[in-house]
Amino acid sequence: MIRDITIGQYYPAKSILHRLDPRVKIVCTLLFLISLFLQKSVLGYVIAAVFLFGVIRLSRVPFQYIVKGLKPIIMLLMITVLFNLFLTRGGAVLFHKWIFTITELGLSTAVFMAIRLTFLIIGSSLMTFTTTPNSLTDGIEKLLYPLNKIRVPVHEIAMMMSIALRFIPILLEETDKIMKAQIARGADLESGNIIQKAKAMIPILVPLFVSAFRRANDLAMAMESRCYRGGDGRTKMKPLVYKGRDRMAYLVTVVYVIAVFAIGRYVPFHIWIF
Amino acid sequence: MSIKAEHLNYIYSLGTAYEKQALKDVSFEILQGQFVGVIGHTGSGKSTLIQHLNGLVPATSGKLYYEGKNIYDEGYDMRALRGQVGLVFQYPEHQLFEVDVLTDVCFGPKNQGLSPEECEKRAREALELVGFPEKYYKQSPFDLSGGQKRRVAIAGVLAMNPKVLVLDEPTAGLDPRGRDEILDQVAYLHRETDMTVILVSHSMEDIAKYVERIIVMNQGEKMYDGSPKEVFAHYKELEAVGLAAPQVTYILNALAEKGMNIKTDAITITEAADEIMRNFDD
Numbered sequence: 380m381i382r383d384i385t386i387g388q389y390y391p392a393k394s395i396l397h398r399l400d401p402r403v404k405i406v407c408t409l410l411f412l413i414s415l416f417l418q419k420s421v422l423g424y425v426i427a428a429v430f431l432f433g434v435i436r437l438s439r440v441p442f443q444y445i446v447k448g449l450k451p452i453i454m455l456l457m458i459t460v461l462f463n464l465f466l467t468r469g470g471a472v473l474f475h476k477w478i479f480t481i482t483e484l485g486l487s488t489a490v491f492m493a494i495r496l497t498f499l500i501i502g503s504s505l506m507t508f509t510t511t512p513n514s515l516t517d518g519i520e521k522l523l524y525p526l527n528k529i530r531v532p533v534h535e536i537a538m539m540m541s542i543a544l545r546f547i548p549i550l551l552e553e554t555d556k557i558m559k560a561q562i563a564r565g566a567d568l569e570s571g572n573i574i575q576k577a578k579a580m581i582p583i584l585v586p587l588f589v590s591a592f593r594r595a596n597d598l599a600m601a602m603e604s605r606c607y608r609g610g611d612g613r614t615k616m617k618p619l620v621y622k623g624r625d626r627m628a629y630l631v632t633v634v635y636v637i638a639v640f641a642i643g644r645y646v647p648f649h650i651w652i653f
Numbered sequence: 654m655s656i657k658a659e660h661l662n663y664i665y666s667l668g669t670a671y672e673k674q675a676l677k678d679v680s681f682e683i684l685q686g687q688f689v690g691v692i693g694h695t696g697s698g699k700s701t702l703i704q705h706l707n708g709l710v711p712a713t714s715g716k717l718y719y720e721g722k723n724i725y726d727e728g729y730d731m732r733a734l735r736g737q738v739g740l741v742f743q744y745p746e747h748q749l750f751e752v753d754v755l756t757d758v759c760f761g762p763k764n765q766g767l768s769p770e771e772c773e774k775r776a777r778e779a780l781e782l783v784g785f786p787e788k789y790y791k792q793s794p795f796d797l798s799g800g801q802k803r804r805v806a807i808a809g810v811l812a813m814n815p816k817v818l819v820l821d822e823p824t825a826g827l828d829p830r831g832r833d834e835i836l837d838q839v840a841y842l843h844r845e846t847d848m849t850v851i852l853v854s855h856s857m858e859d860i861a862k863y864v865e866r867i868i869v870m871n872q873g874e875k876m877y878d879g880s881p882k883e884v885f886a887h888y889k890e891l892e893a894v895g896l897a898a899p900q901v902t903y904i905l906n907a908l909a910e911k912g913m914n915i916k917t918d919a920i921t922i923t924e925a926a927d928e929i930m931r932n933f934d935d
Contacts, residue, residue: 557747560748582750586749589795
């Protein structure tokens with residue numbers, strides 16, 4: 380049921396991507412996302428696609444599993460595409476009927492938008508698929524560490540994030556259990572209009588909130604009884620250290636970004652497919 | 654009038670790294686009115702198995718008949734089935750949500766489409782069956798003690814008037830007294846109504862004296878299926894898979910090995926004591 384949502388979850392596998400330093404993965408994902416938005420050439424997207432598929436292969440996460448993660452955003456994707464398709468004006472008019480007009484620019488923006496969003500989701504979910512929540516927050520903490528100087532509570536933010544991330548699967552499982560329990564009591568979650576459906580969520584949301592508070596309480600107690608008192612003077616059991624493969628990954632990504640930009644700039648290849 | 658499973662297989666997260674076969678070729682038949690214990694270690698597939706019984710988890714392959722009809726047939730009324738096979742989950746008190754006890758217990762019958770009066774009648778009957786004191790009917794279920802919450806949650810399922818009651822570890826997290834109270838209550842339910850009761854547990858000791866039949870699950874497979882006496886005769890094999898037979902089984906077997914002329918199939922302490930005393934009398 381609800382456990383089928385794969386977006387943002389860790390996928391255990393043995394691959395070079397899983398072993399990379401989380402900082403590398405965060406920075407490279409950011410670079411990849413930026414590269415998607417700062418260029419417009421067809422060839423640039425081809426390179427991005429090649430790069431992305433290469434990384435997917437390296438990650439050893441099954442392709443099907445990644446595609447399944449796209450399901451929840453299909454609606455968002457459709458809306459974006461439709462809006463861009465009908466509301467962007469420019470270039471030759473390809474189609475016109477009543478208030479609907481499709482222009483050349485509208486079509487190209489819509490297509491590019493769809494590709495961008497898809498790549499964006501796949502790219503960032505690859506990061507979460509290959510990085511455990513704990514090492515992800517470790518990476519963020521280390522990356523943001525300089526902000527400590529201007530009194531940003533970096534450690535506390537990282538701790539909150541790791542707790543929040545840790546709780547996602549727990550709460551999903553809990554939701555699943557509660558849903559099953561209420562279905563077993565004859566609850567009908569599927570039929571009815573939107574108001575009836577929202578009402579049908581009450582028997583699930585109330586126990587879920589109660590359990591979230593209970594768990595938060597237990598966790599706070601457990602942390603306190605282990606003398607947790609924030610980040611001051613706290614050391615790591617496994618400090619993050621860059622290794623050869625991490626430098627290599629940085630290099631590959633930087634080369635990719637340069638390639639995409641160089642092509643967007645110097646290769647006059649803005650030709651349309653038709 | 655029975656539940657009949659034929660070659661049930663169930664695989665979790667098919668096609669991912671988390672793939673796991675939770676049930677392997679499980680077949681059995683449970684007759685109406687039986688009091689059955691399902692026993693197994695954590696991860697043995699017992700919880701998965703019972704979630705098949707009311708169609709919450711559809712089997713990957715196999716057939717499941719309730720009163721002669723295969724529930725996986727096209728157009729089978731699953732909601733009606735869920736009213737017939739009442740499933741009480743582990744820590745059922747986590748499903749409580751209403752403002753007061755009575756309204757919460759009414760949730761099940763209300764979903765069956767009964768009138769408010771009928772719902773309340775059913776709820777009162779159910780609460781009475783689980784021995785919940787009437788003065789707390791208008792209390793918030795969140796203010797109750799753990800044991801009382803659990804009674805309310807069980808009543809929530811009973812109020813649907815099921816013909817089969819399935820309880821998944823109804824004693825988990827309760828102290829010994831709460832545990833005995835709940836189990837005695839369940840035994841009372843079975844005596845008072847003609848319900849089939851299926852009790853899931855990982856503790857032989859807990860259910861040995863209550864049930865008439867035990868199904869032992871191990872790593873997704875049905876290992877033994879028989880009366881407690883028959884099942885406990887395999888106490889050495891049970892121990893090998895991490896399940897213990899009741900203490901008395903060990904004592905009687907040890908005595909028999911030392912040459913005492915006694916039968917080793919007693920289940921309760923009283924039976925065992927009688928058996929040993931009989932030996933001294935001879």
